[in-house]
Amino acid sequence: MKPPRAVCVGEGLVVLVAEPGPLDRSETFHRAAGGAEANVARVFGQLGVDAAWISRVGDDGFGRYLVDQLVAAGVDTSGVTIDDERPTGMYVKERGSGSGVRHDLAHGDSAMTYFRAGSAASALSPTDVDGNAADLVARADLIHFTGITVAISDTAAELTRCLTDRPTVISFDLNYRPALWKSRVDAAPALLGEQVGRSDVVFMGADEAALVFGTSDPAELREMFPQPQHLVVKNDAHTVTAFDGTARVDVPALRLDVVEKIGAGDAFAGGYLTGLLSHRSAVARVRFGHLCAAGALTGHGDIASVLPLDMLTELAELSDEKWATLDYMAASVRHSEVQ
Numbered sequence: 001m002k003p004p005r006a007v008c009v010g011e012g013l014v015v016l017v018a019e020p021g022p023l024d025r026s027e028t029f030h031r032a033a034g035g036a037e038a039n040v041a042r043v044f045g046q047l048g049v050d051a052a053w054i055s056r057v058g059d060d061g062f063g064r065y066l067v068d069q070l071v072a073a074g075v076d077t078s079g080v081t082i083d084d085e086r087p088t089g090m091y092v093k094e095r096g097s098g099s100g101v102r103h104d105l106a107h108g109d110s111a112m113t114y115f116r117a118g119s120a121a122s123a124l125s126p127t128d129v130d131g132n133a134a135d136l137v138a139r140a141d142l143i144h145f146t147g148i149t150v151a152i153s154d155t156a157a158e159l160t161r162c163l164t165d166r167p168t169v170i171s172f173d174l175n176y177r178p179a180l181w182k183s184r185v186d187a188a189p190a191l192l193g194e195q196v197g198r199s200d201v202v203f204m205g206a207d208e209a210a211l212v213f214g215t216s217d218p219a220e221l222r223e224m225f226p227q228p229q230h231l232v233v234k235n236d237a238h239t240v241t242a243f244d245g246t247a248r249v250d251v252p253a254l255r256l257d258v259v260e261k262i263g264a265g266d267a268f269a270g271g272y273l274t275g276l277l278s279h280r281s282a283v284a285r286v287r288f289g290h291l292c293a294a295g296a297l298t299g300h301g302d303i304a305s306v307l308p309l310d311m312l313t314e315l316a317e318l319s320d321e322k323w324a325t326l327d328y329m330a331a332s333v334r335h336s337e338v339q
Contacts, residue, residue, distance in 0.1 A: 004277035005050045007079075007140040009129075009163065010037030010149040010156075011121035012055050012070075013114075014062040014090040020097035022104045023113075033069040034091070035121075036146045036175055036266050043270025043292055045074035047309050049277060052076035052136045056120040056128060058088035063120065079133030081120075089119030093262070110262060114179075116152065125155035126162045137166065142201075142277060144171040144269070147192050151180035157191065164198040172199035173269050176208040188212055193225070201276065202228040203269050206235035218243075232272060232286070234265070240289065242272075244282045251286040254294050254328045267306065268293040274309070280316065287316035287323065294328045307332065 012035035018026035037053065044051035053075050057063030059082050066088060067077050091114040096105025105111060116122060129137055137143065143163055150157045164170050172195055181188045189212050196202050202225065206216035215221060218233040218241035225231060231243040238253040271292030275285035295306040306312070315323075315331060 003048055003050045004141045005052070005136075005139055006041075006044050006142045006144060006273065006277065007052045007054060007136050008037035008041040008044070009054045009124075009143060009145045009159070011035050011089060011116070011119075011124070011152060012038045012053070012057060012066045013116065013121075014066060014088060015093055016090065017093045018095060020095045020107075021099060022101055023092070023094040024103065026094075029092070031065070033066050034263075035066075036148050036173065037144060038066070038070060038075075039263055039266035040144055040173075040270045040273070041070060041075045042073040043267055043306060044274065046306050047270070047274045047292075047312070049274055050076075052079055052140075054079040054128065054133045054136065056081045056083050056086075056124055058082075058086055058120045059084040060088055062088040062090060076136065079129075079131075079136045081128050081133075083120035083123060086118060086120040086123055089114070089116035089121055091115060112262075121156075122153045123155065124149065124153065124159050126159050128159065129162065137163070137168070140168050142169045142171055142273060144173075144273065146173040146175035147195070148175050148177060148180065150191060150195055151177060151188075160195060161198075164195070169201065170199045171201040171269070171273055172196065172203070173265065174202070174204035174208055174212065175265070176212050178211070189214075196225050197227045199228050201230040201232070201273065203232045203234070203265070203272070205265070206233055209233065218248075222248075230276070232289075234268070240268075240286050242282055242286050247282065249282045249286065251283055251290065252324065253290050254326060256294055256297050256328060263296040264293040267296040271306065271312070274312075275316070280313075284313075284316040287318075288312055291315055291328070295332075 015032040015034040016029040041051045041053045070077050091112050094111045096109040098107030210216040233241045268289040272285050272289035275288035292306045
């Protein structure tokens with residue numbers, strides 16, 4: 001059987017990661033690649049999904065770096081547009097060391113400062129789904145994007161509307177970022193709610209759903225949004241509630257010593273969608289998500305290093321009792337030793 005095809009559409013960003021401690025004292029920065037949809041594409045690449053990324057990058061070193069990183073991860077970048085007028089977006093990640101020095105964050109905490117205004121990705125529009133990109137979209141089994149793409153510009157939002165008109169499974173992660181909406185914050189509930197209603201698979205955190213839609217209760221959110229076949233709500237109790245039509249499952253997350261939270265939501269989406277594309281049960285799909293999120297939560301950086309598909313499948317099919325006591329780090333070490 002041919003592997004399923006997924007297309008991720010949205011912004012890519014170069015990340016400059018500071019040394020732990022106050023940002024003003026960091027003398028060196030580690031370069032990495034980020035961006036919600038690009039992160040999901042890279043999870044797909046690790047799990048054998050035929051993945052492509054459609055975006056815009058600047059005709060600069062950072063843009064070439066982003067494309068090279070996706071290619072190295074096995075992602076098709078033939079639908080990426082090179083913009084010779086606008087730069088590639090970036091952000092700086094500040095990491096706390098817990099020193100108690102003024103402006104230092106707590107150990108393990110991080111903060112991001114974005115430089116994306118006027119970036120190449122902010123110019124995304126329906127015209128970017130042309131040529132190679134049009135072919136990728138036409139052949140896709142699933143198209144994934146997030147609320148960040150809806151928020152970065154009016155033309156990018158129009159692109160997402162055009163994508164939802166296609167007879168392809170549409171996956172949408174709410175990814176509400178208040179800073180991106182600024183003066184349009186009052187419009188966010190209607191615009192994001194419209195996108196939720198036009199999608200087949202929707203992810204949202206309970207905390208962000210409360211900010212945007214006024215409730216964090218999964219049952220109330222399902223009543224508010226009956227349209228998506230699959231509605232996945234990640235709540236503060238570390239349990240994910242997933243609706244498949246009217247059926248509901250509640251699946252607890254793994255117990256972990258969290259290193260960093262950045263990128264966990266993208267990894268969860270990549271895992272869940274891989275389970276969906278491979279026709280797993282509702283519980284197994286959520287467990288795929290939890291296992292991939294664990295790869296992000298237990299490592300540094302936006303990009304999760306996930307367990308191989310056969311191991312994910314084995315762990316996702318555990319009994320409820322064994323799942324409740326699963327030691328993810330031990331499983332990860334076992335995989336490393338086998339390798």
